[in-house]
Amino acid sequence: MTRRKGMFRQVLERPLGVVVLSVLGLFYLIALFADFLSPYETSDQDLQKTYHPPTAVFWDDGGLQVQRYELADPEVMGYAKIEGEGAPIQFFARGFEYRLLGLIPMDRHLFQVEAPDRIFLLGSDETGRDNFSRLLFGSRISLSIGLVGISIIMVFGFMIGGFAGYFGGFFDSVTMRFIELVMAIPGLYLLLVLRSTFPEHLSPAQTFFLIVLILSFLAWGGTARIIRGMTLSLRNRQFVLAAEVLGQSSWKIIWKHILPNVFSYLIVAASLSIPGFILGEAALSFLGLGIQEPSASWGLMLSQAQDMKVFMLNFWWLLIPAAAIFVTVIAFNVLGDVLRDIVDPKQKFLNR
């Protein structure tokens, strides 16, 4: 326990650590409060305002106003500002109903604009849905998929790797051969095959969990192997042998003596494998096999922006999910590197 606290403090001692932790903290807070922060639901359409550019906001009449636009050129969905016209932004106003943190029923939102005006902080997509709201709701899937995934990997990786390393013998060879089998198959193809075995009528939440399971199934092998290796060397160390002589149960030895010694590795491995999950979900959704309409995820939003007209007509705001994925993945990788530096100071990856 003390060790973990120490680790957290050590991260905070490094400037890079502070930066990535605050970025990630902010992202997760946003995901947690997505329904409060977003003005619209993910499925909320406005067919009069498709491909709307991000709306400007200005100060007038003693309050923040959202700029009004008119469709100047329907040929290319070109919108022009109506000078001087705006709609007041209402803070903490009523909007669609939701449950805050899944518990408290609410219909207040951070900001709202009275219909028929709309506020599109990050523009709108091909059916006039608010890109900002979709990005926030999408972050729930894209960010949590990593956390759920690594928890599964860590538990399985530690249990199986730990048992295999500690007990050795038949159990060891069976599990290790199985892991090799899984690792020998190219990941993306295995992913596609597993995805195609899904039953057809699944709710978005079920699809989500099955995708996490698939991604974890592909990734636990590596962790388990390394844990096994570490356990193999640990089990011949004196403190383990001493515990055995004193008659402690195997379970207790693994839990009390081996786990604390591989824990730092687990933490580093976890933070480094989260980006894999985020990218995996994005890749699946991009191929149309992940999260489906009308739910939102960053990968799905990107796959919808994969169209020449987005580039040629400069609907640049539809590419924002890519920036979000980029920042998140970089942040997790940097966090992983910082943690590795703390755990293993001999191997320096970052110049400080």
Add this chain to the structure above:
Amino acid sequence: MRDIRFSKVFRIGFAGLAVFFCACGSEIESEGREEHPLPEGVDVVERPPGVAGDIFTGTSAGTPATFNPLVAEDATSSDAIQRLLSGLTRFDPVKDEVVPSLAESWEISEDGRSFTFHLRRGVRWSDGEPFTADDVIFTFDAIYDERYPNRMQMEFSVGGEPFEVEKIDDYTVRITTAEIYAPFLLYIGTAILPKHKLYEAYENGTLLRAWTISTASRTPREIVGTGPFRIRSFRPAQRMIYEPNPHYWRADQEGRRLPYVDFFIERFVQDQNATMVAFASGQSDHQAITPDQVAWIRRNAELHDYTVSDRGPSTSTSFIWFNQNPGSNENGTPFVEPHKLKWFTDQRFRQAISYGIDRQGLIDGVIFGRGEPLWSSISPANRQWHNPDVKQYPYDPERARELLEAAGFERRADGNLYDAEGNRVTFSIITNEDNRLRANMATVFMENMKDLGIEVRLRLLDFSNFVNRIMESFNYEAGLLGFTGGRDPHGGMSIYSSGGRLHVWHPNQPEPATDWEARIDELMQMQLRTLDEDERREYFNEVQRIMSEQMPLIYLITPNIYEGLRNRWNNIDPPNMGSLIWNLDEIWAEKRLLR
């Protein structure tokens, strides 16, 4: 000093290279065509004569899967085969009628069942062998042969009876149908196969394995035809080069054999996006363009000297329908829950749904205003058969609510709709995931239904899974699909007839389940047995009217089609329906100048 001299040498060298490159780019050398005398029965085209030469390039998102007309089922393969082989008749989309092709003329017997075709004399296959009535007989033998199942067996039979094909002499063939078969001339223009090349394969039972893509890539000259082109070389997934067939049977008024172009090159690219980019960057001469891409492609029109023209509404349809199949699966579970089946079979429910769909919003928002709402089973593109006087359902949620109320539905305080028995109105809709426009139509539909208090869940399936659900397992509630429209509405036989496979809302019925379905069956039989076009149109108008009132298929929108073409091509004669370059053999280009 030495440096200066060096740079001079370089400069001269570069200039030389530049001249060399320009020479290459400006004049494309043809190797000189084989010269053969024109056949006795040559077809002289009416359009003004042009200049031979130049290359026509196109890009395609799909590669032909076969060059065997008995096997081909996809559009890319059929298009390729059409360039290589001719039929007895062909359809001229500008004249809007069936015109002679390999058959120079024909006579129809008094009873309208027997057609005598007089073949063009002196026509040769692209390898120089003569074309005769034996080839026609061989083609029909192959089509009807039980060893070679193919889709034409169905098309070339009426009332289950195949056509009777007999050879009168070397240049005369008579085809007799068991009963009157109205669209006969349109359908009979199937590709005629060369007996001298394929007889051996036909005899030893391997005909369906002949003329594959590996034949085309290894021995392209083995694929002989009577079409305007023959294959020069073919590389699957890369490109295909066609060259003029030196024995083609059409010529211009100056006696020059068609086609004019030296080569027709088709590049195969990854996807639709890539075809549009290739055209917009001047790498191809012709491209079909989807409505949402028109605006940016038009921007390059001047730079690459092309025009993007609006070709009006597309012939394809899109619709939502409810599963009205009352049957159950082998476990005894009904395909559709009984209380839902009751909604779906209620005409007022379907009409209300139709009033509740914002088609114009979908057109304005998603396809940039480039489309039309669709009210009839035949798209307005098909002017000959489209019935404009059908019942229309403009967006009117108020009207939809009234109809639902009249049908016993009730909107409760929670905003949701309930039926008379207190069931909440909710259903799921399935469609295929790879079609973006369809997914958009589905999400707009969901939002529109939410306004009526109906909860719709969307499931996007891959295409084969989707087809299996709607055609085999019938385990779904509502679907969203489209049909490509043919020219003659007879092609929709299996959609309209209650016993048809594509009668999607309740297919393969032994007996029509409702009076209106019975009436449509009757009309579809009546249109088949008359050759009088006006009479047939009346029958079809009634079919369309019944469909629009009953709304078994709730039609959505039809996007406009756009086509881009480089301006240098002449003899372009835009038809009302179909591609701009339907007469590829007649088009020619001005000599290209150095730019």
